[in-house]
Amino acid sequence: MPSSAKVNMADVARRAGVSMATASRALSDHPHVAPATRARVLAAAEHLSYVISPEASRLAGGTTGRVAVVVPHISRWFFASLLEGLEAVLRESDLDVLLYHVGDAADRSTFFQRLPARRKVDAVVVLGMPVAEPERERLGLMGVHIVAAGGQVESYPYVSVDDLAAGRQAMDHLLFLGHRRIGMIATADPGQPGWPAVRGRTRAYHEAHADAGIPVDERLIVEVPWGGAPGADAMAQLLGLRKPPTAVYAHSDEVALGAVRTLRRAGLRIPGDVSVVGIDDHPLADLTDLTTVAQPVREQGTLAGRMVLSLLSGEDITDGVTVPTRLVIRGSTGPPRP
Amino acid sequence: MPSSAKVNMADVARRAGVSMATASRALSDHPHVAPATRARVLAAAEHLSYVISPEASRLAGGTTGRVAVVVPHISRWFFASLLEGLEAVLRESDLDVLLYHVGDAADRSTFFQRLPARRKVDAVVVLGMPVAEPERERLGLMGVHIVAAGGQVESYPYVSVDDLAAGRQAMDHLLFLGHRRIGMIATADPGQPGWPAVRGRTRAYHEAHADAGIPVDERLIVEVPWGGAPGADAMAQLLGLRKPPTAVYAHSDEVALGAVRTLRRAGLRIPGDVSVVGIDDHPLADLTDLTTVAQPVREQGTLAGRMVLSLLSGEDITDGVTVPTRLVIRGSTGPPRP
DNA sequence: GTCCGAACTGGAAGCGCTTCCAAATTGATA
DNA sequence: TATCAATTTGGAAGCGCTTCCAGTTCGGAC
Structure with a gap:
């Protein structure tokens, strides 16, 4: 562990032949510093390869220059992609990202109870998870800006897709193809009760049926945890019905791919025997030829990053932003067998 | 943006009827504080819902309590999973994770040139990317501990798999099944020249051939960027040979899945006509019945997190750790058509 | 040639905490 | 009971920066 000689602003000031006050102003781009002086200070800093101490800077009155990102499942493509997009914008503005993973219910309550990011950030971004009232109250204690992304969270500025509309795109596609017995594999995340996306996507199933004048057969609805294996199990359950569906609408691509596996293993053809549609447009959906509803995740x-930037610069944002989704028809859907 | 009343240690000390010095000691668990006093301070802090100012604390002499994680591709399962495992350990010890995404070459040089994490962290973890000599030099300037994970990076303590061995597991499996014309889809990440994993996995191909006494047909080796689509292209190229391979060894599962798509579209059967093996054991490999070499990513x-903890606690770690890989035989490999 | 205000620059007071040092207290030993 | 060491506590000096408040400098208008 090499240790670089610690050089601080006083050294820079001395070398530039100015006072610390001036050095500070020059370095932080304040007005009222003669161009020549500023150049001299900058040169000195450069020469000494000086790096300002964020702690001292902050303590003396600045901001933290950090934003906390709270995310439930880092390793899932959806969340990781959101994070990637967010990080890019924030980094560009020299804001550091502090990562907080809150996977299960225990993590959640710990996080909101302890509020580990308190006093450490200028804003927090909540990625793809609902925030219940008591949690909202805790978050409020932090006294910073809050933004939600990847899921509409009321009472915070958010960026999200319209899950109801997305679900309808998938369902209407199936109905348009002529399917009348459509199964739904809904996801339930025990760690995130009440995720709005689930509600919207489920409602789409019902509304689509209503609009088409088709009664819903409750047996065609299966709710499982998120993931491929659960999706496979759900499909098996649907296949076990005396009258299996001719098409399946899954709440997410990973779940849909699980269903696909079960169908394949059962020797059924896709879409010949059963059509499958997912949501998200996971990169692997393209590879596996899965019809899906794409949403711009990154x-x-x-x-969301831009929202944070605006908020931090004093703008007063309160509204949410909804981005459009798009049906991507691939090879996993087709008309039902006559 | 609600703002919580700012209460600092002086308030806590006052309420507990002690000096700041004592309050500080009590709060940071120092010895030489009477149990009763400590309890009183803790109670006061609790009552005022006091949160220590990390900046002030750090400035006055502590550590930052932060570690930087540098990662090239957040949204890829492999990196996200590494990150997830790392975060969990670090969080448990109350260390915050500062995320730095360096995707392409430009990001890289910016990162190493500006060293944005400088003076902000106690350690940095480099995830799955090589560090060239000049970069290493820059990193050294930070004067903190450095750990590498998901790829063996000489001169830093690291945790990694043995890529050569992993590659051999895949290749030997294919050879054992009787394949003699085996294609390789190697990956090249332009943003990370010289990634050791690639070298090891490629070497495995050659050594396996040598050990089996089979000459390598260079036309069977295709190098493409990482990803499903490139994998698909590579497979198409292999199929275009006058004598296509009977099996394909891909450097990663995503690439292998791309190859699978091409084979399917070409109407070829897996493994009947062509066997495919990947590396990583991506969750979707299970779903798609892909034979692969599993590595414990999380x-x-x-x-790596534990290494950081040890380093931070003063231990002197210099060696790397190699974790084992395991061949997972699924449905995508079988004996060649006789 | 003098005077005035704008543009710069420096002094110094903190920001909220840690820790060295010394003072005070306590218990045990002689 | 007197004495000494060990334990607790408080005082105070910073840690490295920002910024308010004055003082200084300089050019141009009078």
Whole structure:
């Protein structure tokens, strides 16, 4: 562990032949510093390869220059992509990202109870998870800006897709193809009760049926935890019905891919025997030829980042932003067998 | 943006009827504080819902309590999983994770040139990317501990798999099944020249051939960027040969899945006509029935986290840790058509 | 040639905490 | 009971910066 000689602003000031006050102003780009002086200070700093101490700077009155990002499942493509987009924007503005992973319910309550990011950030971004009232109250204690992304969270500025509309795109596609017995594999995340996306996507199933004048057969609805394996199990359950569906609408691509596996193993053809549609447009959806409803994930992170920037610069944002989704028809859907 | 009343240590000390010095000691768990006094201070802090100012604390002499994580591709399962494991360990010890994404070459040079994490962290973890000599030099300037994970990076303590061995597991499996014409889809990440994993996995191909006494047909080797689509292209190229391979060894599962798509679209059967093996054991490999070489990804992150903890507690770690890989035989490999 | 205000620059007071040093207290030993 | 060491506590000096408040400098208008 090499240790670089610690050089501080006083050294820079001395070398530039100015006072610390001036050095500070020059370095932080304040007005009322003669161009020549500023240049001299900057040169000195450069020469000494000086790096300002964020702690001292902050303590003396600045901001933290950090934003906390709270995310439930880092390793899932959806969340990681949101994060990637967000980080890019924030970094560009020299803001550091402090990562907080709150996977299960225990993590959640710990996080909101202890509020580990308190006093450490200028804003917090909540990625793809609902925030219940008591949690909102705790978050409020932090006294910083809050933005939600990847899921509409009322009472915070958010960026999200319209999950109801997305679900409808998938369902209407199936209905348009002529399917009348459509199964739904809904996801339930025990760590995130009440995730709005789930509600919207589920409602789409019902509304689509209502609009098409088709009664919903409750047996065609299966709710499982998120993931491929659960999706596979759900499909098996649907296949076990005396009258299996001719098409399946899954709440997410990973779940849909699980369903696909079960269908394949059962020797059924896709879409010949059963059509499958997912939501998200995971990169692997393209590879596996899965019809899905695409949502711009990275972009949602980007937009959230910009929101943070605006908020931090004093703008007063309160509204949410909804980005459009788009049906991507691939090879996993087709008309039902006549 | 609600603002919580700012209460500082002086308030706590006053309420507990002690000096700031004592309050500080009590709060940071120092010895030489009477149990009763400590309890009183803690109670006061609790009552005022006091949160220490990390900046002030740090400035006055502590550590930052932060570690920087540098990662090239957040949204890829492999990196996100490493990150997830790492974060869990660090968080448990109340260390915050500062995320730095360096995707392409430009990001890289910016990162190493500006060293944005300088003076902000106690350690930095480099995830799955090589560090060239000049970069290493820059990193050294930070004067903090450095750990590498998800790829063996000489001269830093690291945790990684043995890529050569992993590659051999895949290749030997294919050879054992009787394949003699084996294609390799190697990956090249332009943003990370010289990634050791690539070298090891490529070497495995050659050594396996040598050990089996089979000459390598260079036309069977295709190098493409990482990803499903490139993998698909590579497979198409291999199929275009007058004598296509009977099996394909891909450097990663995503790439392998791309190859699978091409094979499917070409109407070829897997493994009947062509066997495919990947590396990593991506969750979707299970779903798509892909034979692969599994590596414990999350665990590598975990181990790296523990290394950081040890280093931070003064231990003197210099050696790397290599975790084992394991061949997972699924449905995408079988004996060649006789 | 003098005077005035704008543009710069420096002095110094903190920001909220840690820790060295010394003072005070306590218990045990002689 | 007197004495000494060990334990607790408080005082105070910073840690490295920002910024208010004055003082200084300089050019141009009078």
